[in-house]
Amino acid sequence: MxxxxxxxxxxxxxxxxLPSETIKALDGVSFSIQKGELVAITGxxxxxxxxxxxxxxxxDRPSEGSYTLNGNDVSKLSKDALSEVxxxxxxFVFQSFQLLPRLNALxxxxxxxxxxxxxxxASRAAACLTMVGLENRMSHLPNELSGGQKQRVAIxxxxxxxxxxxxxxxxxxxxxxxxxxxxxxxxxxxxxxGRTILIVTHDEEVARICTRRIHVLDGLLVEKK
Amino acid sequence: MKLFLLIVKMAFRSLFANRLRSFLAMLGIIIGVGSVIxxxxxxxxxxQKTLSRIQTMGSNLLIITSSRKKFRGVRAASYQTLxxxxxxxxxxxxxxxxxxxxxxxxxxxxxxxxxxSSASVYGAAADFFRIRGFEIEKGRRFSDLEVLQIxxxxxxxxxxxxxxxxxxxxxxxxxQVKSIRFRIIGLMKEEGSQGWSSPDQSLxxxxxxxxKKLKGQGHINEIDVTTKEGFSxxxxxxxxxxxxxxxxxxxxxxxxxxxIHNMQEVLNTVSSISLYFTIFLGGIAGISLLVxxxxxxxxxxxxxxxxxxEIGLRKAIGAKERHILLQxxxxxxxxxxxxxxxxxxxxIALCHGVGHFADIEVVNPLSxxxxxxxxxxxxxxxxxxxxxxxxxxxxxxxxxxxx
Numbered sequence: 001m002x003x004x005x006x007x008x009x010x011x012x013x014x015x016x017x018l019p020s021e022t023i024k025a026l027d028g029v030s031f032s033i034q035k036g037e038l039v040a041i042t043g044x045x046x047x048x049x050x051x052x053x054x055x056x057x058x059x060d061r062p063s064e065g066s067y068t069l070n071g072n073d074v075s076k077l078s079k080d081a082l083s084e085v086x087x088x089x090x091x092f093v094f095q096s097f098q099l100l101p102r103l104n105a106l107x108x109x110x111x112x113x114x115x116x117x118x119x120x121x122a123s124r125a126a127a128c129l130t131m132v133g134l135e136n137r138m139s140h141l142p143n144e145l146s147g148g149q150k151q152r153v154a155i156x157x158x159x160x161x162x163x164x165x166x167x168x169x170x171x172x173x174x175x176x177x178x179x180x181x182x183x184x185x186x187x188x189x190x191x192x193x194g195r196t197i198l199i200v201t202h203d204e205e206v207a208r209i210c211t212r213r214i215h216v217l218d219g220l221l222v223e224k225k
Numbered sequence: 226m227k228l229f230l231l232i233v234k235m236a237f238r239s240l241f242a243n244r245l246r247s248f249l250a251m252l253g254i255i256i257g258v259g260s261v262i263x264x265x266x267x268x269x270x271x272x273q274k275t276l277s278r279i280q281t282m283g284s285n286l287l288i289i290t291s292s293r294k295k296f297r298g299v300r301a302a303s304y305q306t307l308x309x310x311x312x313x314x315x316x317x318x319x320x321x322x323x324x325x326x327x328x329x330x331x332x333x334x335x336x337x338x339x340x341x342s343s344a345s346v347y348g349a350a351a352d353f354f355r356i357r358g359f360e361i362e363k364g365r366r367f368s369d370l371e372v373l374q375i376x377x378x379x380x381x382x383x384x385x386x387x388x389x390x391x392x393x394x395x396x397x398x399x400x401q402v403k404s405i406r407f408r409i410i411g412l413m414k415e416e417g418s419q420g421w422s423s424p425d426q427s428l429x430x431x432x433x434x435x436x437k438k439l440k441g442q443g444h445i446n447e448i449d450v451t452t453k454e455g456f457s458x459x460x461x462x463x464x465x466x467x468x469x470x471x472x473x474x475x476x477x478x479x480x481x482x483x484x485i486h487n488m489q490e491v492l493n494t495v496s497s498i499s500l501y502f503t504i505f506l507g508g509i510a511g512i513s514l515l516v517x518x519x520x521x522x523x524x525x526x527x528x529x530x531x532x533x534x535e536i537g538l539r540k541a542i543g544a545k546e547r548h549i550l551l552q553x554x555x556x557x558x559x560x561x562x563x564x565x566x567x568x569x570x571x572x573i574a575l576c577h578g579v580g581h582f583a584d585i586e587v588v589n590p591l592s593x594x595x596x597x598x599x600x601x602x603x604x605x606x607x608x609x610x611x612x613x614x615x616x617x618x619x620x621x622x623x624x625x626x627x628x
Contacts, residue, residue, distance in 0.1 A: 080545045115539070
């Protein structure tokens with residue numbers, strides 16, 4: 001267990017207890033991720049990779065096992081405490097962008113900072129939008145932006161809180177090939193700047209650009225390089 | 226604090242983005258509050274008007290009337306035992322009496338050449354005008370001497386005068402009441418209201434003349450009594466009762482053959498009856514406010530469902546449960562408060578409109594406005610809480626996946 005590891009997962013389990021049976025979505029995965037890695041999390045439908053992503057993103061708590069993020073054990077935190085961890089440490093990029101339709105690009109990017117009561121939220125948001133090349137689109141509403149531009153806004157939002165990890169769930173899933181390639185380039189550029197990025201995907205092209213691959217199958221890990 | 230203001234701003238933005246829906250949701254509140262305000266304010270205005278009418282006659286007024294005979298438990302014809310002398314005995318022997326007037330009243334047709342007018346004819350003493358608060362506009366009232374002289378003089382009310390004389394002055398003219406001629410010596414000031422206490426449609430003549438020449442009887446209908454300053458009608462009433470029983474030679478076991486109406490009591494009764502009535506009507510209107518609140522809850526539930534993904538996203542990027550709760554609670558509060566303010570304004574406008582037509586002076590008590598606004602806020606919190614709580618409790622993972 002290295003001291004520069006951002007993520008330490010130890011025997012993570014996520015079980016759902018139904019009256020008739022217990023579903024073992026994740027049945028004991030362990031791994032660590034160092035700072036600056038670009039990791040692909042792959043696996044077929046129902047493999048448990050979404051469940052793993054939810055745990056890594058602190059959207060859910062493990063039934064058993066421990067999850068240490070930046071040296072802090074986040075496995076048993078309350079919902080509100082997890083919200084705070086997400087706000088301070090994690091940036092999400094979703095397949096369907098998940099921008100708020102009534103806010104413009106700048107306001108969308110600014111949102112995490114508002115909930116975290118960060119100072120200078122507007123200027124930080126503007127800086128992030130500039131970083132993804134959308135300085136001329138700040139006052140545009142999401143429905144005035146193309147798919148690629150929307151995903152850029154989402155990435156800017158994911159960066160605005162300077163997160164320890166960027167979690168992207170099928171980031172190119174709703175984009176055409178050309179735009180998808182552009183977004184992947186943006187992510188690899190961010191990686192070369194030192195960002196730790198985890199991409200959940202079932203697209204081989206996407207998995208290929210990553211330096212490491214964690215493969216999930218039936219709730220367990222099969223690691224490949 | 227900054228976050229709180231931001232959340233308020235977010236709430237306004239959301240409401241404004243869906244203007245039509247927000248307005249329709251508010252409509253229930255607007256109608257509810259508007260109708261409650263209109264009813265309360267109108268009711269209160271009517272009550273004030275009635276009370277001030279009674280009060281100009283003086284809350285130190287007592288009215289004694291002959292009671293109806295009880296015949297095996299059923300009330301039949303009135304006793305005829307009330308005499309003018311009774312009134313003056315009261316004046317002389319009961320402590321604290323200021324003015325008295327025997328009164329005999331009847332409806333009659335007044336004739337002047339070809340003009341006719343129906344009026345209430347009061348046969349009364351000279352002090353009657355002071356007791357009832359009837360002011361003289363032209364001419365004069367009759368005197369105690371004229372009462373003694375059984376003079377055929379009369380003081381006429383403004384509406385009746387207009388009907389008989391059009392625009393001419395009634396002073397000095399002679400009219401006929403039941404074929405008896407009366408000379409008009411005074412015109413009373415217009416009061417504007419109707420009914421028992423208004424002089425506008427009446428004719429006042431000496432009671433002696435009324436008894437002897439018009440009615441041919443010795444007994445009177447009523448005695449009006451006012452008390453001196455410092456003497457309450459409640460104190461004086463039992464003394465009057467005792468005196469009258471003695472004068473009418475009533476044995477102890479026999480009932481009174483008269484009724485004493487304490488105007489102070491009438492005032493209190495009218496005041497509370499109209500208040501209860503207003504509250505009752507207002508309560509009914511309040512039901513519409515309740516319905517409005519249910520409408521708000523309905524709309525907010527729809528809104529929460531619609532914005533499930535948005536709520537999921539907000540939570541994912543760091544919103545805590547209380548932030549979500551606050552946002553939706555504020556949206557509901559804004560709807561009801563704004564609706565309450567608009568409803569209050571409309572209610573007051575409606576009130577003024579009706580008051581203008583019905584010739585009532587409208588009051589807008591601050592208490593009703595404040596109550597309405599507080600109620601709006603209460604409705605917003607009460608009916609908005611459940612949807613907001615539902616929103617706050619959403620699981621971010623499920624919410625993000627929601628179609």
